[in-house]
Amino acid sequence: MSTITQADVAYVAGLAQLDLDAAAKARLVHEMNDILAYMEKLNELDTGGVEPMMHAMALTNVFREDEVKPSLEREIALRGAPVHDNEFFIVPKILDTEGGDA
């Protein structure tokens, strides 16, 4: 059984793009250990040769004709954006020549 440490929580939070304060990290160490310990019961079962079930129904890829169809109008698509300029979604700079994000 794996034990979650504070460092693990910090690492997973980074993957999940969450910024957790010290109290939240400490709480999650405790809760995730409890929950994952409960999940260890799955190891009681021998699942050798059992196919994993990813979905309740058999899914096949669905193709459609490559036709141009009406899409959302730009104004409507942008309406929900927190920041836009009536033409584009606006986000902070992605490439920063002064050594920020890359």
Add this chain to the structure above:
Amino acid sequence: MTAWHEKTAAQIRDAVAAGAVSAAEVTRSYLDRIEAVDGRIGAYTQVWRDEALAQAEGLDQRIQAGEAVGPLAGVPISLKELICTTRGFTTCSSRILQGFQSPYNATVTEKLIAADAILLGKVNMDEFAMGSSTENSAVQKTANPWNLKCVPGGSSGGSAASIASATSAISFGSDTGGSIRQPAAFCGCVGLKPTYGRVSRYGLVAFASSLDQIGPLSRDVTDAALAMNVICGKDPMDATSADLPVEDFTRALTGDVKGLRIGLPKEYFIDALGSEVRALVEASAEVLREQGAEIVEVSLPHTDYAVAVYYIVAPAEASANLARFDGVRYGFRHSDAGNVTEMYVKTKSEGFGPEVQRRIMLGTYVLSSGYYDAYYLKAQKVRTLIKQDFDRAFAECDLILTPTAPTPAFEMGAKSDPLEMYLNDIFTISTNLAGIPAISIPCGLSATGLPVGLQLIGKAFDEATVLRAAHCYEQHAGLQMGAPALG
């Protein structure tokens, strides 16, 4: 003067279609009821008074002109906050979607409008459908109409509370691990989770895509059947919707269960099951036996593993689905971010509540390198074993009868430990993992006056038999539950 908010959807539709009452009068009755009692319940997050009345008046004009009307003509309904509507907001009761106006209607919304249902508003839920008590909403608390100190269940707690407080005739929720059936049980109403694929998920904001399913909550089984007639069917916008004809589910409501074999799984009648719930559920099996069903014992040996499987699979899918809420295209964005990464991190950290963050963390962990096989793949294999349990059981019976939840509604704040809360879904989760239909119907009151739910589980796409048995029970149980004392 008739109190239309006390009538069932079927009674309302018949009266409206026959011209015995105007849709506007019925709508006003419900809007007045919302105004009178919802301040104490908190089921509604938004009420569309003017739009609902305009919709009802338009319907009345069509009726006066002799036009044909839809199968839910004049029936006032509510929708869970995660079903997309161009009217009002679609917030999933989350801060991160505060103020979000969907640019399109969910297929279910479109079908309900086409059926001439009157959309009263949206109802509260656990944020992104994560929870079993509606205590995780970022918007407000919802109380159980039977006891205002108790939770209404979750995550469709607002839907169930709106039915129990007679502020909507039918409400539409979503069920990922029991989120329609458990609140239906806690609030003493009917809640149906259809077979996965029966109802389009287009426009249902995704929590766990392989498990989520929209379904109705209603006052009785007939209304659930009426709702199913409207919302089922293949949708070209949803590749996971099943290409099957939509039957008239009301034809299944024959009032008898003669010839049906109903299985009682021994693994559901466990120590964690409260003695009151056990007694009421066993008595309900006896009612069905008296009506001609054969009761047999069946075994679902992997039941005890369902919660562990669910709390790996659902957070894993949720962590992927919720990655889209990044502050760029819709909803909330943290105002103070110097670069893109900071914008993502600050937006998600402030926009998602604690339960959603916990599940994102769990999901990210079980999908991360080194743990995928140990948790996620293992869970998906046990999911296969759970599905095979049902396949074997259904070789011996037509339906499975179980309790819906181990206990009646609990008090707000009573379950602070997440694992304890998760175990509350122990009787509902397996059917989502297997993708099969199940209904919760009231089977009595506890000594403290709280409703208890009975669950009937069916074979895939056999909602007709589920509804048939539920209706038979409803007709012959002789329950005198009354209604919550809300005035």
